Amino acid sequence: MDAFVYGKRQPLPADFDEFLTVSGTAIVSIDLHQGHLADTPDCPCPAPRARDVVAGVNRFHAAARAFGVPVIHVKSVLRRNGSDDINGIKSAWRFVFPLYVGSIPNSDQHAIEGSRWTQFVTEVAPSDHIVETKKRLSAFYPTDLDFLLRNMGVKRLVLNGCMTDCCILNSAFDGSNLGYRIAVAQDLVRGTNPEMEDAALKMISLHIGLVVESSDLIDEWRRQIALAKGPDARARSVARSR
Amino acid sequence: MDAFVYGKRQPLPADFDEFLTVSGTAIVSIDLHQGHLADTPDCPCPAPRARDVVAGVNRFHAAARAFGVPVIHVKSVLRRNGSDDINGIKSAWRFVFPLYVGSIPNSDQHAIEGSRWTQFVTEVAPSDHIVETKKRLSAFYPTDLDFLLRNMGVKRLVLNGCMTDCCILNSAFDGSNLGYRIAVAQDLVRGTNPEMEDAALKMISLHIGLVVESSDLIDEWRRQIALAKGPDARARSVARSR
Amino acid sequence: MDAFVYGKRQPLPADFDEFLTVSGTAIVSIDLHQGHLADTPDCPCPAPRARDVVAGVNRFHAAARAFGVPVIHVKSVLRRNGSDDINGIKSAWRFVFPLYVGSIPNSDQHAIEGSRWTQFVTEVAPSDHIVETKKRLSAFYPTDLDFLLRNMGVKRLVLNGCMTDCCILNSAFDGSNLGYRIAVAQDLVRGTNPEMEDAALKMISLHIGLVVESSDLIDEWRRQIALAKGPDARARSVARSR
Amino acid sequence: MDAFVYGKRQPLPADFDEFLTVSGTAIVSIDLHQGHLADTPDCPCPAPRARDVVAGVNRFHAAARAFGVPVIHVKSVLRRNGSDDINGIKSAWRFVFPLYVGSIPNSDQHAIEGSRWTQFVTEVAPSDHIVETKKRLSAFYPTDLDFLLRNMGVKRLVLNGCMTDCCILNSAFDGSNLGYRIAVAQDLVRGTNPEMEDAALKMISLHIGLVVESSDLIDEWRRQIALAKGPDARARSVARSR
Numbered sequence: 001m002d003a004f005v006y007g008k009r010q011p012l013p014a015d016f017d018e019f020l021t022v023s024g025t026a027i028v029s030i031d032l033h034q035g036h037l038a039d040t041p042d043c044p045c046p047a048p049r050a051r052d053v054v055a056g057v058n059r060f061h062a063a064a065r066a067f068g069v070p071v072i073h074v075k076s077v078l079r080r081n082g083s084d085d086i087n088g089i090k091s092a093w094r095f096v097f098p099l100y101v102g103s104i105p106n107s108d109q110h111a112i113e114g115s116r117w118t119q120f121v122t123e124v125a126p127s128d129h130i131v132e133t134k135k136r137l138s139a140f141y142p143t144d145l146d147f148l149l150r151n152m153g154v155k156r157l158v159l160n161g162c163m164t165d166c167c168i169l170n171s172a173f174d175g176s177n178l179g180y181r182i183a184v185a186q187d188l189v190r191g192t193n194p195e196m197e198d199a200a201l202k203m204i205s206l207h208i209g210l211v212v213e214s215s216d217l218i219d220e221w222r223r224q225i226a227l228a229k230g231p232d233a234r235a236r237s238v239a240r241s242r
Numbered sequence: 243m244d245a246f247v248y249g250k251r252q253p254l255p256a257d258f259d260e261f262l263t264v265s266g267t268a269i270v271s272i273d274l275h276q277g278h279l280a281d282t283p284d285c286p287c288p289a290p291r292a293r294d295v296v297a298g299v300n301r302f303h304a305a306a307r308a309f310g311v312p313v314i315h316v317k318s319v320l321r322r323n324g325s326d327d328i329n330g331i332k333s334a335w336r337f338v339f340p341l342y343v344g345s346i347p348n349s350d351q352h353a354i355e356g357s358r359w360t361q362f363v364t365e366v367a368p369s370d371h372i373v374e375t376k377k378r379l380s381a382f383y384p385t386d387l388d389f390l391l392r393n394m395g396v397k398r399l400v401l402n403g404c405m406t407d408c409c410i411l412n413s414a415f416d417g418s419n420l421g422y423r424i425a426v427a428q429d430l431v432r433g434t435n436p437e438m439e440d441a442a443l444k445m446i447s448l449h450i451g452l453v454v455e456s457s458d459l460i461d462e463w464r465r466q467i468a469l470a471k472g473p474d475a476r477a478r479s480v481a482r483s484r
Numbered sequence: 485m486d487a488f489v490y491g492k493r494q495p496l497p498a499d500f501d502e503f504l505t506v507s508g509t510a511i512v513s514i515d516l517h518q519g520h521l522a523d524t525p526d527c528p529c530p531a532p533r534a535r536d537v538v539a540g541v542n543r544f545h546a547a548a549r550a551f552g553v554p555v556i557h558v559k560s561v562l563r564r565n566g567s568d569d570i571n572g573i574k575s576a577w578r579f580v581f582p583l584y585v586g587s588i589p590n591s592d593q594h595a596i597e598g599s600r601w602t603q604f605v606t607e608v609a610p611s612d613h614i615v616e617t618k619k620r621l622s623a624f625y626p627t628d629l630d631f632l633l634r635n636m637g638v639k640r641l642v643l644n645g646c647m648t649d650c651c652i653l654n655s656a657f658d659g660s661n662l663g664y665r666i667a668v669a670q671d672l673v674r675g676t677n678p679e680m681e682d683a684a685l686k687m688i689s690l691h692i693g694l695v696v697e698s699s700d701l702i703d704e705w706r707r708q709i710a711l712a713k714g715p716d717a718r719a720r721s722v723a724r725s726r
Numbered sequence: 727m728d729a730f731v732y733g734k735r736q737p738l739p740a741d742f743d744e745f746l747t748v749s750g751t752a753i754v755s756i757d758l759h760q761g762h763l764a765d766t767p768d769c770p771c772p773a774p775r776a777r778d779v780v781a782g783v784n785r786f787h788a789a790a791r792a793f794g795v796p797v798i799h800v801k802s803v804l805r806r807n808g809s810d811d812i813n814g815i816k817s818a819w820r821f822v823f824p825l826y827v828g829s830i831p832n833s834d835q836h837a838i839e840g841s842r843w844t845q846f847v848t849e850v851a852p853s854d855h856i857v858e859t860k861k862r863l864s865a866f867y868p869t870d871l872d873f874l875l876r877n878m879g880v881k882r883l884v885l886n887g888c889m890t891d892c893c894i895l896n897s898a899f900d901g902s903n904l905g906y907r908i909a910v911a912q913d914l915v916r917g918t919n920p921e922m923e924d925a926a927l928k929m930i931s932l933h934i935g936l937v938v939e940s941s942d943l944i945d946e947w948r949r950q951i952a953l954a955k956g957p958d959a960r961a962r963s964v965a966r967s968r
Binding site for chain 4: 312321323325326327330331369371375377383384385386388389390392393394395
């Protein structure tokens, strides 16, 4: 199995089972909703580069479900009355992001509950899980994601979604601090621009976890499952049941 | 007051009082201890670039104290028996950082309680505050920093220390999510290398808060305090007390 | 203003403004939903004594709204697939409560999302706030309640709902630890039985906050508001605006 | 194995392994320090009834260590400058407890770091763990206890210490919400008075976990360990290794 270490693809040494074992893994897909991806002028918080990953994320999730890996979709939802953002302590990005990108016309509508801006663009299967009280940048705050993962016995996370240099990176930090082993599928995340994407993935590879290609991960999981079901596995299982 | 927006110095517009008002501000200085800064081969987790900020941090803290701004020093401390790191769920950096920098000879001694590797290199005044249960990358987890800040009525943080692309960045994310207004003194933080430093500061400027020069912040605070004490302030105060 | 100290009604001394000031207060109403209150054999987690407080809670909330005090309704909601309770780490009450009350026939349906068991029995006004990721006993875990309160600038909570000896008491503990001043309206909470109700209120009065009569609190708030609007207040205000 | 259900001793049914299995269990001993137990007039926060459990706790801990069950001592420690209590948002008990017990002369010295009031009265073995950023009533807030338990792979807690009706009860609630199975050794906890002790234990038995006799638990653990080492266990192990 290869990973990208500071941007360079290289084979991983042998001791990365904690990150790669398919059992105990869950996928956390972050904020792939209309509020970031809609290609209309009223999109309240545009992350246009992330439109490119939707098809790949859908394929990845389908493969994961087939392997029994749970898929958890996390999205930002804010109260209509603004009490948890624009009428309270405003999200910091509302102050600073416009200094770089200019004013964002419809940003007050970002993530408003009940609006189209909270609708997922990616496919959600009935067996998937939804976490929908993300209010700031991390998928863990102030949500029930950690609670859910503990209850499910999850040990490892694969992250995808947007944006690489804010919500993905913050969630990778927090998940890692909480003791989850983190992998980020580099082909399934996008950021503010290529420079920030590249840098966020480098940081993840230095301090937090593995940066991988989603197809490599699927291959690795397929290999593990085949091994567990294969003739050797049957032999071991028979031996054990004697 | 100027700030660095995506690396470019520019004047801030008028609505940044929430980030700049000296009252309600605290400084959080992260991990400027021997375990990162010692210039010896047994340094367990070297961050050599951060040695360059020690003198500047000391000057900044002295100025802040004179203005009544509290200084909070946060450091990593790990239990001797390894139960909260190497003998439990290991810190992720122990797996991935060596893929880039090669093996780190004395890393098992990192942050061990009672060892010299937890001694601050920067000056700690009797009036300063210490937070010393940082165990992973964020200054907020699993520490009492948020609790302390709430109790002190703090609204704004200025971060310094190391490393820009991991502990500073993670702490900036978490502090911002918790509702604190964040500024990072770019001349008082250092990272893995110049590329990562630069990128982390750009991310902070895009999504989290202000990237500033510490001397500009000191000037801004001095200006505010002079204004509050000046003849106009006295006039306003007299008027109010009538 | 009177409070109940270890069950005995007595006048409060003068230094309880932090608990009683109407400005900065919010009401947190806990789990007054069909899943506890339905008077049918399939009620999944019966708290029949709490039916008696519904009318009083509605009156209290109406009065509070008229004074501008926000009302926050918290309820338990569990994922349909059982991943955050019966198919994961089960709620502890599922093990121990039946040892006392006997088996609870429909308990697997408790709080299932989309079911009638999550419908509020009390009135919810459009201006009210809903928190609906309570999964265990505390209104604070794993919910966004603390986040919401911080954003709203809330300093004081008045709790009502059920049950006094579990969710009310646990929420009172947690809220107090987080720095909120807590009052519990003793006429608007009910517990497992009168002995546990009485004991939980005594514990709250010893360690956590004020146990009061809701009508006394309404009178106190009315008095404060009248004072703020009264001739003296107008005189002060005119003086100030000169 | 017997437990106390609403105060009545009775045999437990068969499905309580999650609470009783010795492997994965840790003991959390709460606030058995001089600040509560000192028998002098300057004791800053007297819990005199808890002096009676010290010898029993020491015996219980010694037995547990012999079985390989880790012992974690939690204590309150507050900063000297008062910033996390008396000079910030004061602990709620400082307002309300005196309404019942009268003024507490030396309460400002409660838990002050470096003072004798933070010294454990119970024996602390070199292999034990210390958690010392408890600042309010729960052993989990704002401490690294949950972090430590996750890292140690702990699933079950046995609580002892003081006081039953505040810190023990609050910690039992929070631990249970976090997914730990909770047992409280009723002979090793003490509260404000017998009425509150009794009521707190009843609440725990109804909603949170098991109330047991410490000697019963030691017997149960001894039985399990004997079984695991016994001839049957050897037979099973041999069979497995074929």
